[in-house]
Amino acid sequence: MKTLNVAITGFGNVGSHIAQLLWQRQATYRERYGVDVRLVGVCRSRAGILYAHGLQAADLVSPNWTEGLTGEAFLQALQADVLIETGTSDFQTGGMGLVYLRHALRHNMQVIAVSKGALALHGRELFDTAKQAGLSLLVSGATAAALPTVDFVQRQLAGCEVLAIEGIFTGTANFILNQMMHAGIGFDEALQQAQADGIAEADSSFDTDGWDTAAKITIIANALFNTDLTIHTIARAGMAHLQAADMAAWRAQGLMPRLIGHITVQDGKVSAGVAVRAVDAEHVFYRVNGKNKAMQVVTREMGALCVQGGASSPQATAAATLKDLENLLKQA
Amino acid sequence: MKTLNVAITGFGNVGSHIAQLLWQRQATYRERYGVDVRLVGVCRSRAGILYAHGLQAADLVSPNWTEGLTGEAFLQALQADVLIETGTSDFQTGGMGLVYLRHALRHNMQVIAVSKGALALHGRELFDTAKQAGLSLLVSGATAAALPTVDFVQRQLAGCEVLAIEGIFTGTANFILNQMMHAGIGFDEALQQAQADGIAEADSSFDTDGWDTAAKITIIANALFNTDLTIHTIARAGMAHLQAADMAAWRAQGLMPRLIGHITVQDGKVSAGVAVRAVDAEHVFYRVNGKNKAMQVVTREMGALCVQGGASSPQATAAATLKDLENLLKQA
Numbered sequence A, B: 001m002k003t004l005n006v007a008i009t010g011f012g013n014v015g016s017h018i019a020q021l022l023w024q025r026q027a028t029y030r031e032r033y034g035v036d037v038r039l040v041g042v043c044r045s046r047a048g049i050l051y052a053h054g055l056q057a058a059d060l061v062s063p064n065w066t067e068g069l070t071g072e073a074f075l076q077a078l079q080a081d082v083l084i085e086t087g088t089s090d091f092q093t094g095g096m097g098l099v100y101l102r103h104a105l106r107h108n109m110q111v112i113a114v115s116k117g118a119l120a121l122h123g124r125e126l127f128d129t130a131k132q133a134g135l136s137l138l139v140s141g142a143t144a145a146a147l148p149t150v151d152f153v154q155r156q157l158a159g160c161e162v163l164a165i166e167g168i169f170t171g172t173a174n175f176i177l178n179q180m181m182h183a184g185i186g187f188d189e190a191l192q193q194a195q196a197d198g199i200a201e202a203d204s205s206f207d208t209d210g211w212d213t214a215a216k217i218t219i220i221a222n223a224l225f226n227t228d229l230t231i232h233t234i235a236r237a238g239m240a241h242l243q244a245a246d247m248a249a250w251r252a253q254g255l256m257p258r259l260i261g262h263i264t265v266q267d268g269k270v271s272a273g274v275a276v277r278a279v280d281a282e283h284v285f286y287r288v289n290g291k292n293k294a295m296q297v298v299t300r301e302m303g304a305l306c307v308q309g310g311a312s313s314p315q316a317t318a319a320a321t322l323k324d325l326e327n328l329l330k331q332a
Helices: A013-033 A057-061 A071-076 A095-106 A117-133 A150-156 A171-183 A187-196 A211-224 A244-252 A314-331 B013-033 B057-061 B071-076 B095-106 B117-133 B150-156 B171-183 B187-196 B211-224 B244-252 B314-331
Strands: A002-009 A035-043 A047-050 A082-085 A110-113 A162-168 A255-266 A269-280 A294-299 A303-309 B002-009 B035-043 B047-050 B082-085 B110-113 B162-168 B255-266 B269-280 B294-299 B303-309
Touching (some): A002 A095, A013 A057, A013 A314, A035 A314, A071 A095, A095 A110, A117 A211, A150 A294, A211 A255, A211 A269, B002 B013, B002 B071, B002 B095, B082 B095, B110 B314, B117 B211, B171 B211, B211 B269
Parallel strands (some): A002 A035
Antiparallel strands (some): A035 A047, A162 A255, A294 A303, B162 B255, B162 B294
16 A cells, blocks of 8 residues: 655644544545545654654653754655644745745655645745645635635636636634624724624734735636736735724625635736725625635636635644645545 | 647537637747647537647637537547537436536546536535546636636545535526525515526526526535435425515515525535525625625634635636646646
C-alpha cells in the first residue's frame, strides 16, 4: 500500500482538530484510496514531535514534545509528502509560515495552508513555485474554510470566464453589521455589545477594518488569476466609521450593508479590494444572517453562482483542511 | 502532445453548443493541459459524421451527414476516449442513451452524460460499471447543469458525512410556483399564463408533476451513495393539485412553497423523494426567484452549505458539460 506522510506545523487548536480528524479517517483513506496516510510529526514555535510510525491514539492523549525541534530543522528531520501549515498569520513579514511554505515547496512537498500571512504577502511567489515544481498549494483553510472559494471556481466553474467575484468572508464583521442594522446603532456601540457577548474579541480591528477580508480576497485573486497582489496594496475600507445615521439611511432605502471583498476582471485586468457596500433585497447577500459567509461568482458562460453557509469552528476548519488533503488523494 | 478524442451522441441543440464551445477552447486545452482535444464524431438518431482529423471550423457551417452511421456502429467506427451523450431522455427504457452509456463504459471510454433517462433507470449499474473499469461517469449536464450538485458534494465537501441534501432542481416548476404565490392563483391558472408567455411548454407535466426533479435527485443519490434508486421507485408528488386557497394559507403563515428534491441519510439508510414543501423566510430557498435553482447540503463536520444560481440555457448546459471534460483533463 502507498503511504503518504503528513506533517503539521504551527500546531495549536486547529492543528489538534486536524490531527484528531486525520486519525479518525485513516481507515477510510486506506479503503477508499488505497493510501496509508500517516501523521509523522507536528511542531509549534519552540518544540516538535516526530511520530516515527505515524500518530497513534495514545499520542493524542499525552504529547511528548522535544524542545527545539521546530522550524526548518523540524521539516528536515522527517520525510513528509504533505505539509499542513496551521500557525499564526503574520501579515508583516510572513513569519514562520513563510519559512515553512518556502521550504516545503522547494523540497517536493504538497502544501495545504491554513495560515494566511505568507500567502497574503508572497502569494505570487508561492503559487508560482508550486506550479513550477508540479506541486499543489491548497488554501481552503486560509480563505473561508468551510465556505469553498478557490476550489469552487477551479472545479465547479472549470473553463468559464470569470468576470467578477464578491464575498462576505469575515463572519464577525458580518455579525456586527447585522446587529447595527437590526438595532439601528453605530459601530462603536455594536462592537461593545459583541465584545460583551463574547462574539468579538477585545481587539477586533483586524476583522472590522477589513484586513481579514483583504487577506482572503488577496489569496483568492492570486490563486485564480495571475496577479501579484498583497494585503497591503489592495484597496481596503472597513466599517469603524459607520454611525447610526448610516443605518437609518440604508433602512429607508431598503438596503443592507455588507463588508465585501471583491475582484473584477475587465479586459484582462484584475482589480481587488474590500469595502462596505449596501445591497438591495434582491441581492443574495441581503439575508446572509449572523456570522454567515457567502461568495458570488459571475461568469460569462454560466451566469452567477452563489455559495453560502458553512460552520465556523475549529472542527469545520479542520474538515475544510482535510477536504484539500482528500482531493489530493483522489489524484494520487 | 497527448490527444483526447471526443464523440458526441444524440447530437442536437445542446450538442451543437458543446461542439462550438469545444472548438473555441481547443487552444486553451493545449496550452493549459498539454492535451489536443479533438471532436472525432457526432451522431443523431439516423445519421452521423466522422471527423477523421477532428472537427474543423468549416464543419460547423455545413455538416455532412452519413445516413445510418449511428448507434453502436457509430461508436465502433471511431476511436473515442470520451463519450458525451446528449440525446433525448427516455424514462421508460433508457433508450439509445442507455445503449451508448453501456457500450462506452464497456469499451474503456470516459463518459459525460447530459441525457438523464439511462441514469435515472439504471444508475447503479452504470456507476458500478464505471467504477469497476476505473472510468469516470460525470453527470453535471444530467443533473442541474450550471448549478453544481454531485461534483459539489464530492469536491467541496470531500470527506464530510452528508446528512441531507435538498434542492430546487426544476426551473420551470419554481417559476410557476413563484407566480402562484405572487398572484395568489392556483396551478391551472398559473400554468396557462406561463404557457401563454412561452415559459412553460404545452405539456409541462414532466416538470410540474415532479418527474424532472425525481430524475435529478435519483441520479444525485445513486452517484453519491451506494443506492439503487430509479425515477419510478422514489416517492414523488407534484404541484398540479395546488389551489389558490393553498397559496393564501401559506401566505398567512409567511411560508413559500418549493418543489423540492430531497435525500436523507440516517443510520446509513438513504431515502430520496420529491414533494412540495413550504419553507419559512429564514430558509435560503425562500427567495430563490424566477426559474432559479438551488441546493443545500447538510454535513456533520461543516454544517450546511447552499449553492444557488447558474444560467439556464443550452450555452450554460454546454459549459457545464465541458466543465466535466476540463476536470477530466486536470487528472489526465
